[in-house]
Amino acid sequence: MIVLRRVGLAIGLPVVLVAIWWFASAGSTEFYFPPLSKIVGAFPATWFGERMVDDVLPSLLRLAIGYLAALVAGIGLGIPIGANQTLRAVVEPLFEFLRAIPPPVLVPILMLVAGIGATMKILVIISGCVWPVLLNTVAGVRAVDEVLTDTCASYRIRGGSRVWHLMIRSASPQIVAGARQALSIGIILMVISEMFAASSGIGFTVIQFKDGFRIPQMWTGVILLGLLGVLLASLFRLAERHVLGWYHGIRAAEKER
Amino acid sequence: MLTVKELRKTYDTKGRRVEAIGDVSFSVADGEFVCVVGPSGCGKTTLLRCIAGLLPPTSGEVHVDGRRVTGPPDGLAVVFQEYGRSLFPWLRVFDNVELPLRAAGMPKAERIELVTEALDSVSLGEAHGAYPWQLSGGMQQRVAIARAIAYQPRVLLMDEPFAAVDAQTRADLEDLIRSVWRRLGVTLVFVTHDIDESVYLGQRVIMLSSPPTSVVEDLAVDLPAERDQLATRSEPRFTELRGRVYAQIQKAKQES
Numbered sequence: 001m002i003v004l005r006r007v008g009l010a011i012g013l014p015v016v017l018v019a020i021w022w023f024a025s026a027g028s029t030e031f032y033f034p035p036l037s038k039i040v041g042a043f044p045a046t047w048f049g050e051r052m053v054d055d056v057l058p059s060l061l062r063l064a065i066g067y068l069a070a071l072v073a074g075i076g077l078g079i080p081i082g083a084n085q086t087l088r089a090v091v092e093p094l095f096e097f098l099r100a101i102p103p104p105v106l107v108p109i110l111m112l113v114a115g116i117g118a119t120m121k122i123l124v125i126i127s128g129c130v131w132p133v134l135l136n137t138v139a140g141v142r143a144v145d146e147v148l149t150d151t152c153a154s155y156r157i158r159g160g161s162r163v164w165h166l167m168i169r170s171a172s173p174q175i176v177a178g179a180r181q182a183l184s185i186g187i188i189l190m191v192i193s194e195m196f197a198a199s200s201g202i203g204f205t206v207i208q209f210k211d212g213f214r215i216p217q218m219w220t221g222v223i224l225l226g227l228l229g230v231l232l233a234s235l236f237r238l239a240e241r242h243v244l245g246w247y248h249g250i251r252a253a254e255k256e257r
Numbered sequence: 258m259l260t261v262k263e264l265r266k267t268y269d270t271k272g273r274r275v276e277a278i279g280d281v282s283f284s285v286a287d288g289e290f291v292c293v294v295g296p297s298g299c300g301k302t303t304l305l306r307c308i309a310g311l312l313p314p315t316s317g318e319v320h321v322d323g324r325r326v327t328g329p330p331d332g333l334a335v336v337f338q339e340y341g342r343s344l345f346p347w348l349r350v351f352d353n354v355e356l357p358l359r360a361a362g363m364p365k366a367e368r369i370e371l372v373t374e375a376l377d378s379v380s381l382g383e384a385h386g387a388y389p390w391q392l393s394g395g396m397q398q399r400v401a402i403a404r405a406i407a408y409q410p411r412v413l414l415m416d417e418p419f420a421a422v423d424a425q426t427r428a429d430l431e432d433l434i435r436s437v438w439r440r441l442g443v444t445l446v447f448v449t450h451d452i453d454e455s456v457y458l459g460q461r462v463i464m465l466s467s468p469p470t471s472v473v474e475d476l477a478v479d480l481p482a483e484r485d486q487l488a489t490r491s492e493p494r495f496t497e498l499r500g501r502v503y504a505q506i507q508k509a510k511q512e513s
Contacts, residue, residue, distance in 0.1 A: 147339045148342060148343060150306070150335070150343075154311060154335040156329060156360060161360045165345060249390065253390055253391065
């Protein structure tokens with residue numbers, strides 16, 4: 001019963017909006033806003049064929065590589081920076097500058113450096129995703145509990161064990177928050193990176209449909225991106241429940257008291 | 258053997274020099290149980306952190322087993338007052354107790370045996386799989402004690418470990434610590450602000466003054482080794498010792 005209610009709440013509004021769209025656009029003869037029925041009709045033929053292999057999967061693969069690389073780099077750099085005050089003083093002004101640059105303007109520069117292949121697109125994704133992860137990791141590592149730090153020192157928990165059990169796990173709520181932000185940035189940059197000088201990808205395909213005036217197909221691309229966003233967010237939530245189970249447990253226990 | 262020699266600790270905060278510990282010297286023999294008691298704010302925790310090698314003293318020396326302390330010494334464990342913050346909330350009880358052993362590279366079979374034994378000895382044999390935050394305060398502190406036991410230290414430092422638990426739990430934990438000490442033969446330094454507790458637990462009470470802290474008196478507790486919450490606390494000798502410590506602490510407070 002509770003599950004049913006929760007599912008109902010989650011999909012209620014989307015169902016209503018889709019219904020409104022469906023009926024409001026039903027008799028549409030406007031070229032740029034075709035009926036939703038026509039868009040939905042075009043969806044399977046557009047994406048469930050060659051394009052799945054040629055465009056969707058390459059896009060997702062680049063997103064996965066860029067996103068994971070940004071996680072590794074953000075956490076890997078964030079730990080020493082968070083733990084070391086001098087290092088922080090040196091790099092923080094630079095970070096303020098770098099993260100203020102919108103990653104799309106890096107596309108032309110990265111093209112000069114890395115060409116127009118997959119490397120460039122992955123670098124664009126990394127350049128946007130790394131900041132929320134890095135800055136949140138720094139904040140999380142800075143806030144590691146002193147008593148826990150003392151505990152590690154007196155029980156001689158050192159090296160990798162200390163980095164994992166003290167720093168990364170302590171900072172994990174913040175790291176996960178940064179990773180969540182990075183995921184939506186990553187999806188945006190995946191599309192944007194494919195809009196310049198690309199030959200495959202979801203973003204590339206959508207632009208092609210637009211340029212070819214295949215408007216219903218263009219709309220299917222927009223819907224596909226939305227659906228991918230929902231899917232990735234759900235996968236993220238699953239991973240989060242696994243990684244931060246202890247954290248949500250504490251919060252629930254505190255609420256009960 | 259643990260010796261503290263002419264230990265001094267000053268802090269510089271905002272251009273102001275605070276002398277936390279003026280001059281503290283004492284020694285603790287192997288296997289001895291010593292309580293350190295003093296008025297609140299007398300630098301008990303600072304002293305303990307210096308002994309544990311977590312805080313460098315401004316001057317003076319600490320030796321553990323003849324070796325000068327410059328960092329956390331080998332074979333020394335600490336039980337902190339803030340049990341909620343000294344346990345890893347993302348590790349289950351068993352893993353919390355096991356982690357220091359794992360970090361020391363101990364083989365798995367040995368680890369399991371030691372951790373199981375330690376948890377049994379604090380009556381937490383049923384709680385292996387729980388997370389610390391699912392337990393009561395007293396149980397959490399027992400996990401921290403089990404971690405110290407499993408670590409098999411030669412010296413155990415305890416920093417007001419029972420200050421944050423209720424009176425009933427506190428009495429149980431006091432008896433638990435007595436039995437652990439007698440069983441393991443560990444050298445134990447127990448810091449507290451509770452005068453009754455300091456007399457009930459140890460073989461000696463070291464009384465500290467207000468800052469700049471020094472040792473006011475080093476009093477031997479000549480109560481029988483078998484102690485009982487009711488019987489011991491109602492003995493005339495207990496009342497006498499308690500009165501003695503109380504008077505000294507009061508005097509130390511007024512002098513500052």
